[in-house]
Amino acid sequence: MHHPTQQRYNSMLALMASAEVDGNSAPGRAATRLQAELSERKIDLVTTVSSSDACVILSTNPAIQCLLINWALPGDGECPVLEVLEQLRTRNQKMPVFLLADQQTVSTMPRRALELANDFIWMLEDTPTFIGGRIQGAIERYRHTVLPPMFRALTHFARVHEYSWHTPGHTGGTAFLKSPAGRAFYDFFGENMLRSDLSVSVTELGSLLDHTGPIAKGEQYAAKVFGADRTYYVTNGSSTSNRVILMASVTRGQLALCDRNCHKSVEHAITMSGAVPTYLVPLRNHYGLIGPVPPQQLTASAIDKAIQQNPLTRDAKSSRAVHAVITNSTYDGLCYNVRRVEELLGESVDRLHFDEAWYSYARFNPIYHDRFAMYDSDKPTAKTGPSKFATQSTHKLLAALSQASMIHIRDGRKPIEHGRFNEAFMMHASTSPLYSIMASNDVSAAMMDGPGGRTLTGESIAEAVAFRQVLARLRQEYRDKEEWFFDGWQPDHVSDPDNGHNYAFHSAPADLLCREPKCWLLNPHDAWHGFGDLEPGYCMLDPIKVSITTPGIERNGQLADWGIPASIVSKYLDNLDIIVEKTTDFTILFLFSIGITKGKWGTLVNALLAFKRDYDANRSLSQCLPNLLKKQPRYGDIGIKDLADRMFTTMTKLGSTAQLSAGFSALPHADCSPVQAYEALVRGDVEMLPLNQLAGRTAATGVVPYPPGIPLLMPGENFGQADSPALSYLKALESFDREFPEFAHDNHGVEVRDGHYRIYVLRGDLP
Numbered sequence: 001m002h003h004p005t006q007q008r009y010n011s012m013l014a015l016m017a018s019a020e021v022d023g024n025s026a027p028g029r030a031a032t033r034l035q036a037e038l039s040e041r042k043i044d045l046v047t048t049v050s051s052s053d054a055c056v057i058l059s060t061n062p063a064i065q066c067l068l069i070n071w072a073l074p075g076d077g078e079c080p081v082l083e084v085l086e087q088l089r090t091r092n093q094k095m096p097v098f099l100l101a102d103q104q105t106v107s108t109m110p111r112r113a114l115e116l117a118n119d120f121i122w123m124l125e126d127t128p129t130f131i132g133g134r135i136q137g138a139i140e141r142y143r144h145t146v147l148p149p150m151f152r153a154l155t156h157f158a159r160v161h162e163y164s165w166h167t168p169g170h171t172g173g174t175a176f177l178k179s180p181a182g183r184a185f186y187d188f189f190g191e192n193m194l195r196s197d198l199s200v201s202v203t204e205l206g207s208l209l210d211h212t213g214p215i216a217k218g219e220q221y222a223a224k225v226f227g228a229d230r231t232y233y234v235t236n237g238s239s240t241s242n243r244v245i246l247m248a249s250v251t252r253g254q255l256a257l258c259d260r261n262c263h264k265s266v267e268h269a270i271t272m273s274g275a276v277p278t279y280l281v282p283l284r285n286h287y288g289l290i291g292p293v294p295p296q297q298l299t300a301s302a303i304d305k306a307i308q309q310n311p312l313t314r315d316a317k318s319s320r321a322v323h324a325v326i327t328n329s330t331y332d333g334l335c336y337n338v339r340r341v342e343e344l345l346g347e348s349v350d351r352l353h354f355d356e357a358w359y360s361y362a363r364f365n366p367i368y369h370d371r372f373a374m375y376d377s378d379k380p381t382a383k384t385g386p387s388k389f390a391t392q393s394t395h396k397l398l399a400a401l402s403q404a405s406m407i408h409i410r411d412g413r414k415p416i417e418h419g420r421f422n423e424a425f426m427m428h429a430s431t432s433p434l435y436s437i438m439a440s441n442d443v444s445a446a447m448m449d450g451p452g453g454r455t456l457t458g459e460s461i462a463e464a465v466a467f468r469q470v471l472a473r474l475r476q477e478y479r480d481k482e483e484w485f486f487d488g489w490q491p492d493h494v495s496d497p498d499n500g501h502n503y504a505f506h507s508a509p510a511d512l513l514c515r516e517p518k519c520w521l522l523n524p525h526d527a528w529h530g531f532g533d534l535e536p537g538y539c540m541l542d543p544i545k546v547s548i549t550t551p552g553i554e555r556n557g558q559l560a561d562w563g564i565p566a567s568i569v570s571k572y573l574d575n576l577d578i579i580v581e582k583t584t585d586f587t588i589l590f591l592f593s594i595g596i597t598k599g600k601w602g603t604l605v606n607a608l609l610a611f612k613r614d615y616d617a618n619r620s621l622s623q624c625l626p627n628l629l630k631k632q633p634r635y636g637d638i639g640i641k642d643l644a645d646r647m648f649t650t651m652t653k654l655g656s657t658a659q660l661s662a663g664f665s666a667l668p669h670a671d672c673s674p675v676q677a678y679e680a681l682v683r684g685d686v687e688m689l690p691l692n693q694l695a696g697r698t699a700a701t702g703v704v705p706y707p708p709g710i711p712l713l714m715p716g717e718n719f720g721q722a723d724s725p726a727l728s729y730l731k732a733l734e735s736f737d738r739e740f741p742e743f744a745h746d747n748h749g750v751e752v753r754d755g756h757y758r759i760y761v762l763r764g765d766l767p
Contacts, residue, residue: 012043018047021048041132041135050073052075059087065139065142068098069099070101082112085116099119100121106120149442153205158192197434205435234407234429235438236430238355240265241406248424254321256325259326260282261290264711267711271674277673280293280326286557287657288661291539292534304348315673321349324348331589331709334539337371337539338371353389354390355391360396360406367461371540373388374410383411387410387414388410391405398447398594460594465514468543471548476506488548492527495518495519496509527555544592545590547589550564550586552565552648553585553586563586621635650736650740656733668720671718681760685764686700691757698719700762701715705745705748730757734755
């Protein structure tokens, strides 16, 4: 078998699967002549002699652009060739497939094989020139259809336009070639990236601000793929996407309902727009993880009550909210039943905005049915429901470049027409967008289109399930030996709804966990999730967002007699070049994106086992955490268990986990709106004070501890009394950070001076 290890997509590549390749027979000699003809046409040929090998090549080499397969190809099963074709079509419906056969064989082929193939090649009856021309034509047509509109136009422009007199000044990369540092930059990023870095003055590609030309066609294509009426490409991340939507929908003095579990960009958008926020407070569990906003808070009567009790509504022009923002899925992977949320909130607002920054893949796998904003509506009255918006960071868990984001819109009641919406869009968009970011949005849509989306998301789910089950099995095996091990935040048991069989999670059929949403539901009072009496079917855990839990906290919320702070495990993994997504007191989050492989998570399992061995043996920090000891020799060369014990003892004394839940569950009193607080900040009517002087004062900026990256206080909110939940939590963090440098928390809105937290507050009379 000839199998190139690397293949540039801009060359042509075909796979020939035939046992007669290179054989000293009439078909073998015909295959040799065809290979020579294809080489003359600049078409590289990969060859194989078995169906199993053909399946592997097709699934691992997306540069293959045509399949030539002999109906007599040997392999396992009753019909090896049909199995190859079935597998190919689950991933790729467009690739041209030629069956190598004779007319007599075709007359007896199964109908299914004829449906899955595109054409036939009579190797002994047609000339190599004729066959080569048909193959080349099929590949060229395929290449034209496989590239999405904007990316196709960009590649064409970069290929045919040799000279430019417009910005950017590096003119396709040539400026970089004039200095050693520039040459290194050029070599690192490559010619194609630099040639495709173009100016907005390139009319052939259209305009992002006017939504014309190939860029507009790309947005229209993405809207079709993601189920929206309109889609907008954004090159500044979902932070900008959230700001665009809020600025287009709500303005000064209008009420907006806001999930308190919001990203800080929503806080910024509310501040910039002048909206009056009324908050919807999500649940918290024993780990301090953020749960859903319970449905009882979303009823019309509950919304009316929340608005009436909000002191800021005195400045509102109306008592009816015009906009609502909900985070879906949450950072930790909790997904709402959007139909249910729409049913509840649709009575109170005309526009629903779902921040789905971490959730752009949901449409493409049935396990997420009805749990994303652009779900397929089966009601002809959908246009009478609320208008819906979704922001998605295509760079987070799809394959796009950093900062790539999309805004999806489905019009309903009170729609925002394009012209009005685009004014807000242009206010935040760059006039010099990076074309490669837009192109990566285009390609992300193409990767999800057709069967590819389900296959890719299915593979992510399967890898996450496999890892979860290995973790759960190891946990059970160590528990049987009365030893500790890490656990996964997931159901303890699952049931098969088809036959009623119950399984321990680690022993459940993997296929059941990969396809059945009911296995992941947060059922009422299930101890594992810790969110109490949730409405059945309301919330589901996303399989691909895997939280590993460390010992230290019981399901009743009480601290255990001993524990291992998750931060020391993350530091250990970092020393092994394994970077985690998020760490809380006793949880570590890992994201199983479409780029995760068995090799990656297998390495993670080995690293967790290594931590257990080192912890149990109390190996020294110089062996386990050498980087930590270099930066902070004050720890001394103690054992890693000794350090973990010290940290856990401090956390127990400070009650930091309980303080976290209390701090985020209590809604502070709002003294003024976010925009009023910001205006005071700009005027300089603020002062920066330490924590012991903040009692009764008003925050001038948001206070956002990481993790979890959610506002503890919004601008304009009061810190409360000296022992308030917010100040108590901040004091606990400050004390921990002083005692354990290099394990300090990252708190936006907090400045640290000599180990002490300082925060801006308003001074003088309130606005």
